[in-house]
Amino acid sequence: MSLEELAFLALAVVALATAVAALLVRELVHTILWVSVFFVDLSAIYFLLEAPFLGVLQLGVYAGAVTILLLFGIMVTRKRIFSRDAATGLGPIPLALAAVTFIFLIASVGEFPNSPTPLQTYAPALLSAQLFGPNGPWLLLLGLIMLSGVAGAIYLVREGRE
């Protein structure tokens, strides 16, 4: 087993463990801590996949901005930020539904070639050429949705709306 495979296995185990921990711990603030570890872990996987731009984006947007936004959300919605009303029970039906989803996803995967495919390395400049070339409409759509999202968010939180 190569070093990269070992690194991937370790990162995958940490990703699954932190995702479960984030949803099962009782303190909401601990949830945010676990989920930030999860985001940093995924960013490490992106670096392992030779996608450094996405790794940095994941660190900046998810581990940075989204985590702080969620913490801010907790801060302003409760008097004491440490409070134990976060988790509820496991629930056998949702657990079974999640298990069925997982088994269905794994079972629906077809055959893959046995020979390991080498990982390609590209310069980030090529990614920008893809992003602003053939995928330009998606980027434009993202801009429009972000704009309408911000407008909607401001409308929702403004004082005294009728």
Add this chain to the structure above:
Amino acid sequence: MTALPVEGFLVLSGGLLAIGIFGLLTRRNFILILIAVEIAMNATILNFVYFAAFAPTAAGLSGQAIAVVLIGFAATEVAVGLAIVLALNRIQGTINVAQATELKE
């Protein structure tokens, strides 16, 4: 040049999606529901990045480009979600979705 197991990635992203769905169905706190959606979305983004990494030509970078767009979508979704959390908290005094029945003041 390295090679990573495709089965491992599929199990990881499938597992993350299942965890996200489980969180979505069991949690009652709006912020935890947002986090569950983020976990499920990250599973999708991981697949895009993984399969883009093995494309033989530079056109395969489309997967990474779509991943960039998806990360932007996810950030917008959190921003709007938190605006709803703040509005819910102001109007109903709780962010428990089981008690949230309306957003009107």
